[in-house]
Amino acid sequence: MTDLARPDRAEVLEMLAAFGQRAAEDVPDELGSLELTWLIAEFEQRYGIEPDLDDEAFEAVRTVDDAVEVFRAAVLAAGGTAANSTAVSGTAADGGTTDTSADATGPAVTAGAARP
Template identity: 50%
Template sequence: MPGQPDLGRADLLTMLAELTAKPAAEVPDRIGSMELAWLVHLIEQRYERRLDLTDDDLAGIRTVDDALVVFRASLAAPADG
C-alpha cells in the first residue's frame, strides 16, 4: 500500500466500540492490554499484514492517539516478504 495508510482515530474508536459494545463516542481514550491486542488483531486483518511492533512500541501505547501513531508507522514501513 503506497503512501500513508488510511487509518484514522475514528477507525480505532469504531474497532474499540465493537469490543466494548459501546457507541464509538463513549469509548474511553485509555487503552489496556486487552484493547491493544484487539486493535492489533483487527489492523492486521484489515491490512492483511503482520505489524512489526517491538516491546517498546507496545509499552508506549496508552491512548487511542498513541496507538494511531504506532500503527501508522508500522503500516508505512515496508512489508516483509
C-alpha cells in the same frame, strides 16, 4: 498514497467500539493491554500488516492516538500497499520493512516481521 489509505483516529475508535460493543464516542482515550492486544489483531486482519511491537513499544502505546501513530507507521513502512477496511491476510509484499524512527508521538515499529 493518500491519508485515506492509512487508519485515522475515527477508524481506530470504530475498531475499539466493536471490541466493547459500544458506540465510538463511548470509547475512552486510555487503552488497557487487553484492548490494545485486540486492537492489534483487528488491525492485522483489516490491513494484512503485523506491526511488530516489542514489549517496550507495546507498553508505550497508552492512548488511541498512540495506536493511530503505530498503525500509520506500519502502513507507511509496508510501502502503503495495505488495503483499507477489508479483511486481508499476509504480510507486506517485500517481506517487511523496518522503520526504526521514534519520536515523542509514538514508538518505533517494524512492519511485516514474523511474530515469535
